[in-house]
Amino acid sequence: MENKGISKAVIKRLPRYYRYLGELMNEGVERISSHDLSERMHVTASQIRQDLNHFGGFGQQGYGYNVAYLYEEIAKILGIDQKHNIIIIGAGNLGQAIANYTNFEKRGFIIKGMFDVNPRLVGMTIRGIPVYALEELEEIIRREEVQIAALTIPKMRAEEVAEKLVAYGIRAIWNFAHTDLHLPDDVVVENVHLSESLMRLSYKLVHMDSVSGEMLL
Amino acid sequence: MENKGISKAVIKRLPRYYRYLGELMNEGVERISSHDLSERMHVTASQIRQDLNHFGGFGQQGYGYNVAYLYEEIAKILGIDQKHNIIIIGAGNLGQAIANYTNFEKRGFIIKGMFDVNPRLVGMTIRGIPVYALEELEEIIRREEVQIAALTIPKMRAEEVAEKLVAYGIRAIWNFAHTDLHLPDDVVVENVHLSESLMRLSYKLVHMDSVSGEMLL
Numbered sequence: 001m002e003n004k005g006i007s008k009a010v011i012k013r014l015p016r017y018y019r020y021l022g023e024l025m026n027e028g029v030e031r032i033s034s035h036d037l038s039e040r041m042h043v044t045a046s047q048i049r050q051d052l053n054h055f056g057g058f059g060q061q062g063y064g065y066n067v068a069y070l071y072e073e074i075a076k077i078l079g080i081d082q083k084h085n086i087i088i089i090g091a092g093n094l095g096q097a098i099a100n101y102t103n104f105e106k107r108g109f110i111i112k113g114m115f116d117v118n119p120r121l122v123g124m125t126i127r128g129i130p131v132y133a134l135e136e137l138e139e140i141i142r143r144e145e146v147q148i149a150a151l152t153i154p155k156m157r158a159e160e161v162a163e164k165l166v167a168y169g170i171r172a173i174w175n176f177a178h179t180d181l182h183l184p185d186d187v188v189v190e191n192v193h194l195s196e197s198l199m200r201l202s203y204k205l206v207h208m209d210s211v212s213g214e215m216l217l
Numbered sequence: 218m219e220n221k222g223i224s225k226a227v228i229k230r231l232p233r234y235y236r237y238l239g240e241l242m243n244e245g246v247e248r249i250s251s252h253d254l255s256e257r258m259h260v261t262a263s264q265i266r267q268d269l270n271h272f273g274g275f276g277q278q279g280y281g282y283n284v285a286y287l288y289e290e291i292a293k294i295l296g297i298d299q300k301h302n303i304i305i306i307g308a309g310n311l312g313q314a315i316a317n318y319t320n321f322e323k324r325g326f327i328i329k330g331m332f333d334v335n336p337r338l339v340g341m342t343i344r345g346i347p348v349y350a351l352e353e354l355e356e357i358i359r360r361e362e363v364q365i366a367a368l369t370i371p372k373m374r375a376e377e378v379a380e381k382l383v384a385y386g387i388r389a390i391w392n393f394a395h396t397d398l399h400l401p402d403d404v405v406v407e408n409v410h411l412s413e414s415l416m417r418l419s420y421k422l423v424h425m426d427s428v429s430g431e432m433l434l
Contacts, residue, residue, distance in 0.1 A: 016413060171422055178320070
């Protein structure tokens with residue numbers, strides 16, 4: 001898995017390439033030129049060449065990229081060529097939305113359980129996924145060898161619960177709580193701050209006229 | 218509203234500043250130095266000075282930023298000093314999660330309705346917000362002067378519904394569908410692609426050891 005020399009910005013774009021390559025595979029496309037991919041993805045062909053030439057799998061000029069090869073190489077870089085066990089903390093609407101999203105499993109993210117403090121939810125199953133009490137966190141994490149936790153609880157309790165998760169062995173937190181977590185350096189966090197996303201949309205809306213077609217963000 | 222010369226990168230960080238400034242106000246803090254803000258936000262003081270000096274409202278060296286002033290200035294830039302009417306397309310778990318999130322209203326985003334094709338959901342209310350049939354889309358958008366639509370439906374129907382929304386007067390789409398929308402230049406889109414976010418987390422997890430403490434993304 002060679003990722004030396006691949007910049008942050010490229011890594012950030014890889015999931016989008018992965019999505020388009022997956023769609024091409026579904027359509028039975030075996031090779032695609034940077035030009036055709038550029039038209040689909042609405043980015044420049046030169047950007048695509050710069051990004052994807054890190055991965056090899058491209059033939060002579062005019063021959064195009066090998067779709068399946070690139071798809072697999074990107075999966076390796078993203079770590080989705082292997083399975084990851086995941087739990088969801090919070091079985092409210094957002095937690096249930098994640099549990100119901102079957103695409104995650106296709107990408108190798110296996111949801112092993114959900115956790116909630118609400119006794120009415122504990123004991124239920126959602127799409128076959130059991131909802132446990134928070135007291136069972138340590139046992140399930142260790143038994144199911146869970147690495148990743150999605151945190152969909154209010155921000156007041158997020159830091160405290162995150163610290164417990166880390167103590168029980170979680171290495172990666174997908175944080176939907178509207179706060180920044182301060183955790184040890186060997187724990188990775190990916191934030192999904194919906195309020196901030198909505199504010200960025202509002203910014204674009206208000207400044208649309210001054211943006212003249214091209215998005216600022 | 219002066220935003221000439223403020224870079225994309227700064228704009229992208231503004232919602233996070235806004236959140237921290239809001240927390241400071243709640244704590245009754247009137248002024249804060251770039252040093253203290255830097256410790257809270259885990260970014261460098263020099264980054265903060267570079268970002269916030271666009272907005273004025275800072276006093277002499279050592280005197281610190283006026284929290285309330287900065288908070289208001291950033292709200293103006295983000296367009297959240299005014300109200301925006303919003304609808305949610307899709308009354309499933311994700312749509313309901315958004316509807317239940319009261320913070321959006323505090324920021325001026327007023328949810329005027331939800332829409333779904335499921336007859337079991339139509340006619341319900343969620344936290345007082347009515348669920349309408351998709352057929353009522355045009356009428357509600359026009360009557361309630363809705364500018365923003367959150368799109369929480371499967372990707373197969375996303376483009377088609379987005380085109381309708383635009384035809385009925387929507388100017389901004391908050392897109393949770395796992396696809397890129399291709400819409401006229403005068404419509405703004407903010408994507409929340411959860412699968413891609415989870416893949417970025419997976420990347421960080423798999424490459425954590427080579428990242429030595431500091432996050433790559």
